[in-house]
Amino acid sequence: MMKIVSESSVAAGVRRIEAYTGARVEEMLDTIQDTLTDLKALFNNAPDLANAIRKYIDENAGLKKQVDEFMKEKEAQIKQTLLKNIQEINGIKVIKTCMPIPAEAIKNIAFQLRGEITENLFFVAGTVDAQKPLLTVMLSDNLVAGGLNAGKLVKDAAKLIQGGGGGQAHFATAGGKNADGLHAAVDKVIELAGI
Numbered sequence: 001m002m003k004i005v006s007e008s009s010v011a012a013g014v015r016r017i018e019a020y021t022g023a024r025v026e027e028m029l030d031t032i033q034d035t036l037t038d039l040k041a042l043f044n045n046a047p048d049l050a051n052a053i054r055k056y057i058d059e060n061a062g063l064k065k066q067v068d069e070f071m072k073e074k075e076a077q078i079k080q081t082l083l084k085n086i087q088e089i090n091g092i093k094v095i096k097t098c099m100p101i102p103a104e105a106i107k108n109i110a111f112q113l114r115g116e117i118t119e120n121l122f123f124v125a126g127t128v129d130a131q132k133p134l135l136t137v138m139l140s141d142n143l144v145a146g147g148l149n150a151g152k153l154v155k156d157a158a159k160l161i162q163g164g165g166g167g168q169a170h171f172a173t174a175g176g177k178n179a180d181g182l183h184a185a186v187d188k189v190i191e192l193a194g195i
Helices: 023-042 049-084 103-116 141-145 150-161 179-193
Strands: 002-011 014-021 087-089 092-099 121-129 132-139 164-167 171-175
Touching (some): 002 023, 049 092, 049 103, 092 179, 103 121, 103 171, 121 179, 132 141, 132 150, 132 179, 150 164, 150 171, 150 179
Parallel strands (some): 092 121
Antiparallel strands (some): 002 014, 121 132, 132 171, 164 171
């Protein structure tokens, strides 16, 4: 008994064929059969396993799409709440928050806010995602031109969450280990900025 397992090109006109023979083929077939048995058990012994897997993949894609749509709606709601709670300090629009929200969502919100508030935006957020604290800072271009640097602010404040980070002058993040220090880190960013 022989089973070809791979074929490749070695040089022009030369092919390499790799195959198993004898007991190795039987061992490979047993492994394949065990895998199929396990898969059938996972899919409640579906008579058409390939179709059951396709259906599962399609359902999973549909659920992922629903979750993505829900997250976009949630981001829009959070953004509106943040816009309603802007504090204007010395002409600077300060938006600060601490909440449990995925890192990607807070990044999206930060960039949306930067697109809407093109001058004097100072956004700082403390979030917890997967039980890890994250500090996010977003600045408008005119604040960066005025000497503020999100990367430096985040780096210094991250010590309060036992972490580190950095980024660009207008956008930076820092991850840490101590979520208890998140509120203090958010306040520290504002203090370091001298607002």
